[in-house]
Amino acid sequence: MDRIPVILDGDPGHDDAIAWMLAKASPLLEIRAVTSVCGNQTIEKTTYNAMRICTLLGIDAPIAMGKPAPLMAPPMNAPSVHGQSGLDGPKLPEPAMELSELRSVELMAKVLRESEEPVTIVATGPQTNVAALLLSHPELKPKIERISFMGGGIAHGNWTPAAEFNILVDPEAADIVLKSGVPLIMSGLDVTEKALIYPADFERVRAVGNVVARVVADWLEFFYEFHRKLGYPGAPLHDPVAVVSLLRPDLLKTKALCVEIETKGEYCRGATIGHDRAPANARVNLGIDRDGFADLLVEAVKAYGEARR
Ligand code: BDR
Numbered sequence: 217m218d219r220i221p222v223i224l225d226g227d228p229g230h231d232d233a234i235a236w237m238l239a240k241a242s243p244l245l246e247i248r249a250v251t252s253v254c255g256n257q258t259i260e261k262t263t264y265n266a267m268r269i270c271t272l273l274g275i276d277a278p279i280a281m282g283k284p285a286p287l288m289a290p291p292m293n294a295p296s297v298h299g300q301s302g303l304d305g306p307k308l309p310e311p312a313m314e315l316s317e318l319r320s321v322e323l324m325a326k327v328l329r330e331s332e333e334p335v336t337i338v339a340t341g342p343q344t345n346v347a348a349l350l351l352s353h354p355e356l357k358p359k360i361e362r363i364s365f366m367g368g369g370i371a372h373g374n375w376t377p378a379a380e381f382n383i384l385v386d387p388e389a390a391d392i393v394l395k396s397g398v399p400l401i402m403s404g405l406d407v408t409e410k411a412l413i414y415p416a417d418f419e420r421v422r423a424v425g426n427v428v429a430r431v432v433a434d435w436l437e438f439f440y441e442f443h444r445k446l447g448y449p450g451a452p453l454h455d456p457v458a459v460v461s462l463l464r465p466d467l468l469k470t471k472a473l474c475v476e477i478e479t480k481g482e483y484c485r486g487a488t489i490g491h492d493r494a495p496a497n498a499r500v501n502l503g504i505d506r507d508g509f510a511d512l513l514v515e516a517v518k519a520y521g522e523a524r525r
């Protein structure tokens with residue numbers, strides 16, 4: 217079986233961490249690099265979190281630190297959702313690896329250059345690193361198989377009425393990615409707010425009983441607590457949908473659309489406008505088989521070994 221080579225670029229973050237758990241658990245994917253970006257927290261914190269997550273999950277790909285700020289906008293973080301550490305909740309192992317001496321863009325470029333086959337980028341934070349890569353290494357575009365990203369929302373936003381967090385943090389970067397011509401899969405709020413994992417599912421995950429299962433169950437509880445107060449019946453697992461798009465596209469309902477980024481609007485900066493008045497630039501996920509997704513999550517944690525009591 218040919219595995220899909222991937223670069224995981226994110227700002228972990230509870231849902232980024234669960235996305236990476238799904239990726240590492242699957243025999244379909246081969247993780248070639250992990251790159252951090254600032255978003256949910258500062259670049260120092262998201263990088264430290266990336267290293268702790270990779271240590272927990274046994275991801276042995278090189279890890280690099282990304283850009284310290286968006287391309288043009290001032291940095292913006294989300295401690296209300298993910299805590300002051302960017303990944304509050306269960307205790308995690310200290311990093312067991314060294315950080316790459318390359319920065320994210322250079323590590324991504326190296327992986328693409330050295331790969332015999334095109335590589336998929338899974339982007340679950342602001343698109344700063346990916347845009348910087350496209351700007352600085354346009355010759356490597358053909359080496360990108362596709363970019364599967366979590367961001368935006370055709371129907372609505374979450375950080376403002378019009379804008380979703382990842383796009384709002386760096387709209388100029390998202391604009392570059394959406395205009396890049398690279399094949400794109402967009403998982404925005406339209407689908408990710410339907411990717412709800414309920415408290416009963418947390419217990420199914422916890423019951424698997426290994427170390428990763430228990431940490432993932434705690435992450436789910438922490439992440440749900442914020443959303444419960446907003447009236448959600450479960451934890452919307454945004455970032456994992458970008459991985460589900462590669463592993464189980466059969467679980468998703470998708471539409472090809474032309475997606476454009478509002479970079480200038482006073483009220484709508486960071487909005488993702490999806491329409492069919494121009495050729496499509498993205499496959500946009502709009503629906504998900506929720507039960508199938510919950511089952512996939514429970515099966516994934518089983519890949520991390522037997523129960524330890
Ligand atoms: C996105 O914002 C972040 O807080 C999450 O990790 C996710 O990538 C959802 O809007």
Ligand code: CA
Pocket residue numbers: 226227228229231232256340341455
């Ligand atoms: Ca994220």
